[in-house]
Amino acid sequence: MTKTPMDKGGAPRQQAIDRARTMTTAQGGPVADDQNSLKAGARGPTLLEDHVMRDKIFHFDHERIPERVVHARGYGVHGHFELTEAIPDLSCADIFQRVGEKTLTFTRFSTVAGNKGSFDLARDVRGFATKFYTKEGNWDLVGNNIPVFFIQDAMKFPDLVHSVKQAPDRGFPQAQSAHDNFWDFISLSPEAVHMTLWQMSDRAIPRSFRFMEGFGVHTFRLINAEGRSHYVKFHWKPRQGLQSVVWNEALKINGADPDFHRRDMWDAIDAGDFPQWDLGIQVFDDAFADDFEFDILDPTKIIPEERVPVRRIGTLTLDAHVDNFFAETEQVAFCTQNIVRGIDQTNDPLLQGRNFSYLDTQLKRLGGPNFTQIPINAPKCPVHHFQQDGHMAIRNLKGRANYEPNSWGEDGGPRENPEIGFASHPEEVTGTKQRVRSETFADHYSQARQFWISQTATERRHIAAGYTFELSKCQHERIRLRMLGHLMNVHDDLANAVAKGLGITEMPEPAKPARTPITDLPPSDALSILKNGPDSFAGRKLGLYICDGADAELIGALEEAFRAEGAMVTIVAPHIHGATLSDGTRKPADEKIDGAPSVVFDAVALVLSEDGGRTLANNKPSQDFVSDAFAHAKFIAWTAAAMPLLKATGVAGNMDAGVVAIDSGTVDAFVKCCRDLRFWAREDKME
Numbered sequence: 184m185t186k187t188p189m190d191k192g193g194a195p196r197q198q199a200i201d202r203a204r205t206m207t208t209a210q211g212g213p214v215a216d217d218q219n220s221l222k223a224g225a226r227g228p229t230l231l232e233d234h235v236m237r238d239k240i241f242h243f244d245h246e247r248i249p250e251r252v253v254h255a256r257g258y259g260v261h262g263h264f265e266l267t268e269a270i271p272d273l274s275c276a277d278i279f280q281r282v283g284e285k286t287l288t289f290t291r292f293s294t295v296a297g298n299k300g301s302f303d304l305a306r307d308v309r310g311f312a313t314k315f316y317t318k319e320g321n322w323d324l325v326g327n328n329i330p331v332f333f334i335q336d337a338m339k340f341p342d343l344v345h346s347v348k349q350a351p352d353r354g355f356p357q358a359q360s361a362h363d364n365f366w367d368f369i370s371l372s373p374e375a376v377h378m379t380l381w382q383m384s385d386r387a388i389p390r391s392f393r394f395m396e397g398f399g400v401h402t403f404r405l406i407n408a409e410g411r412s413h414y415v416k417f418h419w420k421p422r423q424g425l426q427s428v429v430w431n432e433a434l435k436i437n438g439a440d441p442d443f444h445r446r447d448m449w450d451a452i453d454a455g456d457f458p459q460w461d462l463g464i465q466v467f468d469d470a471f472a473d474d475f476e477f478d479i480l481d482p483t484k485i486i487p488e489e490r491v492p493v494r495r496i497g498t499l500t501l502d503a504h505v506d507n508f509f510a511e512t513e514q515v516a517f518c519t520q521n522i523v524r525g526i527d528q529t530n531d532p533l534l535q536g537r538n539f540s541y542l543d544t545q546l547k548r549l550g551g552p553n554f555t556q557i558p559i560n561a562p563k564c565p566v567h568h569f570q571q572d573g574h575m576a577i578r579n580l581k582g583r584a585n586y587e588p589n590s591w592g593e594d595g596g597p598r599e600n601p602e603i604g605f606a607s608h609p610e611e612v613t614g615t616k617q618r619v620r621s622e623t624f625a626d627h628y629s630q631a632r633q634f635w636i637s638q639t640a641t642e643r644r645h646i647a648a649g650y651t652f653e654l655s656k657c658q659h660e661r662i663r664l665r666m667l668g669h670l671m672n673v674h675d676d677l678a679n680a681v682a683k684g685l686g687i688t689e690m691p692e693p694a695k696p697a698r699t700p701i702t703d704l705p706p707s708d709a710l711s712i713l714k715n716g717p718d719s720f721a722g723r724k725l726g727l728y729i730c731d732g733a734d735a736e737l738i739g740a741l742e743e744a745f746r747a748e749g750a751m752v753t754i755v756a757p758h759i760h761g762a763t764l765s766d767g768t769r770k771p772a773d774e775k776i777d778g779a780p781s782v783v784f785d786a787v788a789l790v791l792s793e794d795g796g797r798t799l800a801n802n803k804p805s806q807d808f809v810s811d812a813f814a815h816a817k818f819i820a821w822t823a824a825a826m827p828l829l830k831a832t833g834v835a836g837n838m839d840a841g842v843v844a845i846d847s848g849t850v851d852a853f854v855k856c857c858r859d860l861r862f863w864a865r866e867d868k869m870e
């Protein structure tokens with residue numbers, strides 16, 4: 184018979200554990216034995232009266248809550264927002280009044296289509312939702328890393344989401360848009376074409392949550408103390424600069440580390456390298472709105488930054504992990520209707536529909552109306568109202584007054600306050616009740632073209648390859664051709680490149696535009712990732728591959744130089760126990776080569792000994808490490824002893840300025856190269 188702690192006599196162990204650390208049931212009763220259920224005899228049946236086991240299993244059985252219908256896979260981080268420019272002239276929102284004041288925040292990044300357990304580097308839009316716990320209530324900015332949306336009216340959201348998620352008959356594909364249903368829907372919805380350019384661009388495969396922009400997407404209003412309204416679009420500008428991976432890399436990262444993005448955020452915060460974004464506003468008035476080529480209420484359109492510059496008014500710093508993933512990341516509930524005095528809605532039909540959907544979905548997901556009392560959702564300012572009861576009511580009224588008006592004086596509870604209470608902008612609204620799409624929403628191609636011409640040649644190539652990959656996964660020719668018909672309205676170069684990639688020699692008829700596209704919108708540099716990269720390697724990661732006998736001095740110099748740059752260095756070795764270096768010291772490894780392919784690094788260095796170089800030249804993971812880094816246009820530093828490995832991978836015959844020979848004296852030069860992040864000229868040549 185297995186001995187339980189009780190059998191052992193109990194006394195010594197119980198004395199060792201103080202009461203505060205004693206395990207209890209949910210009812211608070213101390214638990215004596217957490218290993219064995221209560222039985223009638225050692226080999227007898229388990230007894231129904233075992234309240235300790237029932238308490239435990241009952242709770243376990245109910246651990247799951249429904250995952251979010253979209254944005255199921257997310258990662259939440261605490262932080263704060265600091266105002267750097269007060270804007271009382273534009274908004275009376277308390278958060279925008281005092282320079283230097285900090286407001287606590289919670290941000291949740293997410294993918295959209297994949298289930299909770301899917302992988303991080305799906306080609307997908309990323310959610311970027313921030314809750315500001317302001318002194319006048321919670322403000323949620325529930326945005327994405329792409330400034331436009333697929334559809335113009337919330338009525339179409341369920342169709343969009345159904346089309347991209349797993350097909351109902353087969354239950355796949357998971358976390359991807361590369362399938363017939365998605366492109367069938369898109370190609371029948373011309374309004375979606377603009378967003379697909381963003382989605383096929385590298386924006387949809389970010390290197391890190393830290394290196395992507397965020398956008399509130401819709402036009403909102405800012406209202407000042409006099410009640411004057413301005414329109415606003417919200418932006419998040421990463422101080423870390425923009426960066427994405429390439430598609431072939433994304434596919435491999437998903438296998439090597441499905442948690443790549445959440446791990447990246449965890450590591451950065453753990454290292455004290457707190458990511459920051461500036462909050463930008465594009466502010467404009469009715470005169471601009473009337474003059475603009477497109478409807479400012481149409482969420483499939485941007486306002487180019489060259490037309491209305493982005494004004495940076497504050498900084499978001501993410502500096503703390505959650506204590507508990509479920510309590511915070513899972514239970515956080517965002518809602519576009521969580522706005523504060525000084526910020527207001529517009530009639531964007533997508534926004535209006537969202538305003539219904541979020542509260543509604545939280546009720547199902549979190550089980551009742553009291554989710555606002557869960558700490559992560561609870562405002563950090565005083566809350567006074569007469570709402571009461573319901574499932575899991577934690578915060579309950581005291582006293583007899585649960586209605587107003589009442590005549591209980593001081594004890595009668597809270598009262599309205601028109602002076603500081605929320606006031607909607609008194610916009611005049613008239614119209615015939617009808618189900619229509621405004622004529623002013625009819626242009627679907629002009630800004631798609633503008634996006635295309637704003638990209639570098641490398642980025643255009645990636646976009647065309649993105650469409651080619653996705654449409655190649657469509658088994659139905661009519662869907663591929665229908666989509667190509669739309670791309671022909673965007674730009675001939677794009678359509679021709681995709682047709683070539685698909686092997687289509689006879690072009691279809693172009694789609695019939697609802698409105699003739701504008702073809703002379705100027706390019707906008709703000710739309711390109713590569714034109715908005717960082718000017719340092721800070722926040723990036725070097726994979727330093729070492730082996731027994733490797734040059735200790737050089738390894739030390741590389742570590743020092745990259746750390747001084749603000750980058751992280753991961754030591755990779757043939758064995759996790761590390762390597763004995765040239766000076767006889769043992770260098771522990773962070774990763775064994777098989778578990779750390781080069782796709783998880785931004786640049787790599789091969790510091791090998793002669794013996795190691797020769798042996799590893801025949802080792803498949805080592806070969807992949809080098810050939811992938813080369814194929815993904817990464818900078819590769821190498822010592823002479825790594826030549827056999829470069830030869831074995833074919834890199835030696837294709838050397839370029841991104842494959843850099845180093846010694847202790849040239850480490851700084853290598854760091855400098857790496858600031859460009861990728862050696863794109865290699866990719867151009869490979870094409």
Ligand code: HDD
Pocket residue numbers: 251252253254257291292293309310311312325326327331332336337338340399400401482515516517533536537540541542544545
């Ligand atoms: Fe949404 C979640 C962003 C359109 C309905 N949405 C959700 C999240 C983000 C966005 C970031 C995850 C929040 C979190 O981390 O918990 N959604 C957007 C953006 C949109 C958009 C930027 C367009 C501009 N969404 C949209 C529409 C509808 C919804 C048109 C419905 C009519 N969204 C939801 C939802 C979700 C959601 C079903 C799922 C989980 C949740 O709300 O809390 O209500």
